[in-house]
Amino acid sequence: DAGVTQSPTHLIKTRGQQVTLRCSPKSGHDTVSWYQQALGQGPQFIFQYYEEEERQRGNFPDRFSGHQFPNYSSELNVNALLLGDSALYLCASSSGGQTGEAFFGQGTRLTVV
């Protein structure tokens, strides 16, 4: 049973560029959440997708956008990259239920230079 998978694992981009990160949720899960984790910090909630719609959003600018596909996989897009966007981006999947229990992928390490 495949867990949550993310691609790519590492990425280097230049300031001002755009980036797309991808996530496939755990089998049987229909909800995907994205988190940003800066060095030495806990993950910060970006947004969550359910039934192909953004269901809720954290305190992140509109430069951060996403999408969920019919097979429940998801993309995170970041436009006009800033140096401060350098972080580990984590995807978490859950079953859209009530416990809030989430399973994470290995993350994508984004470095903006």
Add this chain to the structure above:
Amino acid sequence: TQLLEQSPQFLSIQEGENLTVYCNSSSVFSSLQWYRQEPGEGPVLLVTVVTGGEVKKLKRLTFQFGDARKDSSLHITAAQPGDTGLYLCAGGVPTDSWGKLQFGAGTQVVVTP
């Protein structure tokens, strides 16, 4: 802003010693999860607690959820080098049953042989 405060921030102990990590908040959570994260990897779920006063054991790890569901602790007995990692607590917001998690900043645990 971290709603969940973890202490201590860093803990270094010898193999065989015991340790306790704390997770505190002024907010009530519907559930609380503990994760362990290795460098460059995503957090791995250890346990979910949902009932005030609940105690769960996972081999040498004991997790407790406070009676008021505002705090939690993780106790490791006879720590081993394999217990080294960043321990994160994450709370489910009561007004939000869709899986959004609020994370603490984490406690870095180092167990030396």
